[in-house]
Structures are given as structure tokens and as C-alpha cells.
Amino acid sequence: MGIVLGQNQYGKAENRVVRIYRDSARHVIRDLNVSTALRGDFSAAYTTGDQAHVLPTDTQKNTAYAYAKKVGIEQIEHYALALGRHFVDDTGPVEGARIEVDEYAWERIIVGGQPHDHSFVRKGQEIRTTTVTIDGKGQDQSAHVVSGLRDLVMLKSTGSEFAGFLTDDYTTLPETHDRVMATSLHVRWRYTTTDHDWGAAYDEIRQTLVEQFASVHSLALQQTLFEMGTGVLEAQSEVAEVKLSAPNIHHFAYDLQRFGLDNDNEVFHVDDRPYGLIQATVQRDDAPDAGRAWETSWSF
Secondary structure (H helix, E strand, O other): OOOOOOOOOEOOOOEEEEEEEOOOOOOEEEEEEEEEEEEEOOHHHHHOOOOOOOOOHHHHHHHHHHHHHHOOOOOHHHHHHHHHHHHHHHOOOEEEEEEEEEEEOEEEEEEOOEEEEEEEEEOOOOEEEEEEEEEOOHHHOEEEEEEEEEEEEEEEOOOEOEOOOOOOOOOOOOOEOOOOEEEEEEEEEEEOOOOOOHHHHHHHHHHHHHHHHHHOOEOOHHHHHHHHHHHHHHHOOOEEEEEEEEEEEEEEEOOOHHHOOOOOOOOEEEEEEEEEEEEEEEEOOOOOOOOOOOOOOOOO
């Protein structure tokens, strides 16, 4: 029996990079969590401990911070593309790179009715994300951009049903035609381009997602996810596919009859676990090949 090294990569995970723009008295803050991973012929490092081809993970960390100044962080996609291309183009043994970025949003503190120039409070909404994958050098180089959001918590107090489902000897769930539907949404979408107005696209896609969640009369969370993905693809010609993951944050009407009180879907107990986890990919039937776009730094 022979033993060989399989697929491998290495990098620096979760570099907390904050860039403050001080070009005027009114400062701007960009707050990121950046992870890098490099691929190439690093087999000797694993099999014999030979580090000759290894760019230290500490160097990757330093580069992430340097590029926050060198290329800036106007949009996380542009920053990630520049960082990934640097590692592949400027480091001989590196044949591919993956850059994952989470962005945490801040908003200005209101003082005397006016937004403060240099004081902020963390926005308690979703986290914006991007993953950039670079493969190959020179004319053969390819790049993919997957952007998205996570932890977008939404709830609709009606307009949601769940009935007509399969039952067996262990089914106890009653049918309902009027329920609370809540989720903490995680959505990622793959672009067909590496040159785009990333910020405008993000805002438009987010708006489409929340509008579809609100306006679609849902017969199932599965249906809602499909309509959300469809809405994004119909509105964004440069998005090839959308992946959605939505835990069903169950709200069960609390039994108040034992206290002599009616409960007409007004008071609920929230079960945070276990939960239904609904996931779907919605894509164009002519979507270009994704290559390594959907791989992550944490698993193969």
C-alpha cells in the first residue's frame, strides 16, 4: 500500500483588519475579518518538513494589513482581488489563492441630532462577505468572486403557511395556515465578472432578498428561498447563481388556556434548537462553470 499527500492548502485565518480613512475631519471606518489560503506545490513541507517554497502565514498576515493601506478598502471585493492576485502573481510557488473577507458595519453616533464625525456604534444587522478565488498565472489565470451576507435576521408575523406535508406514525406537527416565519439568513452569490460596482450590487441584492421575504405569501420556507434567489437572478444579469441557507426559527403559540387566557397567535415561545435548516441553490441554466469558487478555506 502506498501513502501519498492529497489536496492541501495553508494560510492565515481571521486577521482583524481595521482601516480608518482620515482624509478629512469626517472619518470613515472599514472593519474586516480576513482569511488567506494558498495552494501550490508545497508537498515537501508536509512530507519532509522542507519550507523552501512556503511563504510564512505571518507574511500573509502582514500583507493583508499592508494592502489595507496600499490598495484601500473601498469595496471588499476589490481588496480581496488585489490581495489574491498579489500572492499568485508575485510569489513563485503559489499557484492559487483564496481570500475570504467578512465586513462588520458601523454607523455614526448621533450627537445633538447630528451624526458624529469620528464616533461610531456597531450596526447590529447582517455581516457582508466575499470570497475571491485566484487560480493560475499569466494568461491562464482565472478569478471568481462570491459575495454575500449572513446573520440577516428577518421575521414575518403572518403570510406563512405549512400544510399538506407527508405524515407517518411519528408525525405530531399540526398543519397551519397562519404562522410566524423567522430566520437568520445566509446567502452567497457568484458573479460572472471581476469588474463590477460591488457596493451598488450588494445594496440592490439585499433589498431584493428582504422584499421577496416580505411580499411572497409563503407556503413553505423552501418556496420563499426559491423566490428570493429568482428575484436576485432576474434583477442582476452578472450573477450566475445564488446559494441560500435559512434556519427556521420556530415560534410556537404558547399555551395560555391553562391560565384562562385566549392566545390567537399573539404570544409565542421561540425554540432556537433544534431547528429546520432549509438550503437551496438557484441558478441560471447557462451559468458558467464555477471552478473552485465554492470551495472554502475550512474544508475541501
